[in-house]
Amino acid sequence: MKDVRITHIGGPTVLIEVHGWRLLTDPTFDAPGRRYAFGWGTSSRKLTGPAIAAGALDPIDAVLLTHDHHADNLDDAGRALLPTAGTVVTTATGARRLGNARGLTPWATTRLDAPGRPSIEITATPCRHGPPLSRSITGDVIGFALHWDGQDHGALWISGDTVLYDGVREVAGRVEVDLALLHLGGVRFPITGPLRYTMTAADAVELCRHLRPRTVIPVHYEGWQHFHQGRTSVEPVFAAAPDVRGLVRWLPLGVGTAL
Template identity: 70%
Template sequence: MSDVRFTHIGGPTVLIEFDGWRLLTDPTFDPPGRTYGFGWGTSSRKLTGPALPAAGLGPVDAVLLTHDHHGDNLDVAGRLLLTAATTTITTSSGARRLGGTARGLKAGQSTRLEAPGRPAIEITATPCRHGPPLSRPITGDVIGFALTWPGQMHGPLWITGDTVYHRALHRAAAAIRPGTVLLHLGGVGFPLTGPLHYTMTARQAVRLCGAISPHTILPVHYEGWQHFRQGRDGIERDLRRAPQQVRARFHWLPTGSAEHLQL
């Protein structure tokens, strides 16, 4: 059994600590108020700042960066933090842009984190589609991460990354059989593209999680930015209509304080 400490800093940014490891997802530490361009005429304003400052974070062994080209997953302060982390694991295209110690993965590829006195972590990239069909040339490469290490009781930890529900995601999740899912939600949309979604809605998440039955579902990246169409209230409203066996598995992490979970 693994005792894992999760600290939700805001947006997609979570500090994950266990057995001496300190991993950070998608670092976003800029203050609120700035508008960030996402390309092709889309943009969004950051509405809330991080619950913890980057300066008080302490050492980070690895950054798990789902993609480097959108400011709500990697902002200016987050980029500075990358230089202090031992390594960054991200998309192949992102690793080429970042250089340095960045390791690039494509969906299905794996890498390992190893250090004396700590369990080795196997990290496998999972597929993401950050928008409707055929949107990849516009939205760019994105991956999620499945983390496996000795002692996990319920199965791997899966970080979905920014993605909508699609067949490749379902197939990957069924193969992983995750015990805990760090689930990117929010139903992202933009005025320019009308009703199209660029991340999962709660209804899509219920469909996915109902098929794979993880032990624990931890929603993240659903508020704090102008482009989210479904915040916590909307997610909870849809969850009330979901099957009890799925609804009961959702757990909201507090923002800014650590919570211990058994994985």
């Protein structure tokens, strides 16, 4: 994907720079050490801080917030950043909670427009943040497919926090994906045993075989106690899949990478 610069700040937090736009995903900028409750007896401790402090960022044009109700996707410092962003795009339920935000349901779209820049069309894509029938407990989550004029090989897609299920597989049939930011981590909690709340490396391999993206960037795999598959667990699974391993790029934290 040409003319795109990606900076992985930590966890799910990524700065996307394209044609003058500065887009930030799931802002998490709190210091490490604190334990956060996620509801229904689940909790987790933040283990590492962001590679770039919120105050060190230049102005943000839009925040793409997959969901607002879990601190590993929006913590206190990230929430404080939202009013400084030009636009916040999130779930319909999250927009009602936040107030000044654009809310999307799966497959709904909105646009970012500004003089002298190409418009960016943002399409919400489905997520299920846990096992079947868990949505009433884990809440609404969306991913984002970004389209703009001049893309040669398809969209930039942010999976959001999701397990692999038919709604995510549907993306492969509806969106041509060039660059995929995949939220991994194989999230589990002691109180719910083996149940998973985000994709594992094996899930990512299967999904990539459906999507056929040109580039895959893993995110949401480090920095929190409830992330059970870090890079050392994910890399061997990708390496064992010859049709996928060549697609994967691990970005150094805090360093902008041109793609």
